[in-house]
Amino acid sequence: YRGLAATVDCNSRYVYLDPYEGANLTVAEAARNLSCVGAEPIAVTDNLNFGSPEKPIGYWQLAESCRGISDGCKALNTPVTGGNVSLYNETLDADGNPESIYPTPVVGMVGLIADLTKVCGQGWQSSGDLIYLLGDDKTLPTLGASEYLAVLHGTIAGKPPRVDFELEQKVQTACREGIRQGWIKSAHDCAEGGLAVALAESCISGKKGAKVKLGLSSTAAVRWDNILFGEGGGRILVSVHPEYQLVWEGFLQQQLGEESDIWQNLGFVGSGSEPLRILADDQGLIEVDLGEMGDRYFNAIERRLNGQA
Structure with a gap:
């Protein structure tokens, strides 16, 4: 019997410090997690959670993260089949100023298991x-x-x-x-x-x-x-x-x-x-x-x- 494996990954700390590499790493780790159970990564959906894109840093984080996901998916041959976006995610700091969440481009990836008796x-x-x-x-x-x-x-x-x-x-x-x-x-x-x-x-x-x-x-x-x-x-x-x-x-x-x-x-x-x-x-x-x-x-x-x- 064949089966599907699924994983959801993102390290928002990586993305905060380098949006492009952080998003690349998110795709790579998702594929690695599937490979660890014996599944061949086949496709991706994403869930992009960011602060305000009207602010220069917020826009840069969003753009670079999307570029990182795109390049990662191309490298691993895992097309993005859909997703959703949540923007303007902010809270107030101790002084009452708006503060964005860590940029969090979550990747959900599915993989194909050729034989369900061969998993780990x-x-x-x-x-x-x-x-x-x-x-x-x-x-x-x-x-x-x-x-x-x-x-x-x-x-x-x-x-x-x-x-x-x-x-x-x-x-x-x-x-x-x-x-x-x-x-x-x-x-x-x-x-x-x-x-x-x-x-x-x-x-x-x-x-x-x-x-x-x-x-x-x-x-x-x-x-x-x-x-x-x-x-x-x-x-x-x-x-x-x-x-x-x-x-x-x-x-x-x-x-x-x-x-x-x-x-x-x-x-x-x-x-x-x-x-x-x-x-x-x-x-x-x-x-x-x-x-x-x-x-x-x-x-x-x-x-x-x-x-x-």
Whole structure:
């Protein structure tokens, strides 16, 4: 049986800081989310939410966002079939002056699933499965406009990631084919929060820990916050049963090149009693158990409403 998958995406912080790249990223992330369940992206509808287009900044944000959506859809061959527009969305600041909402061009995308028995979720499936990171172009992830800056430093600044649509196409195609062949057991895109948060979400959803080595020396002259929480790069985190390791890595070499170019084997899925461990060499960078991750994830809204961190 065939089926449809649908997703709705937009990171308004990206669009606020760079309307063109932010809209590009919205289209790319929507397609990536569909590819992570095994669906081929086929079409888009949009929902454009902006402030006043009569103001120069508002008009620029709207025009650049539309250009970004258009270019993104052309690159991924996903035509816009319709949509709606909501303008003049403003509130009053502390001094009583009109203040626009963040520009929010929401993209709704649908994808075709050729076989409903060949789909994936984001959670780990089995202890011992191998974890791979696809699309790991180390030049693209950035802390600009990131969740890390916003949450930990209270800062909305910097340039958001840029989209490499050629890389997106390669990585998404490889992910979909891996799901169709039955090699991939779980798939999850690295979006807000970067690699560390994507790993945590896969642990929470699958109720299993993981041991991951980043392939970097613990003494390397790198920004560890950028490695762990940098965003962008069209990255997808997948898990594969060990029996498919050789055929899967052979396929990746054909499609994406040699290991460490834009893909790497990171480690393996643990048991339900093991934590998420992220290491450089054998030195630990992050170790957190499932209970603590789940508590932070499932009770975050309640904490925020109660004024807690």
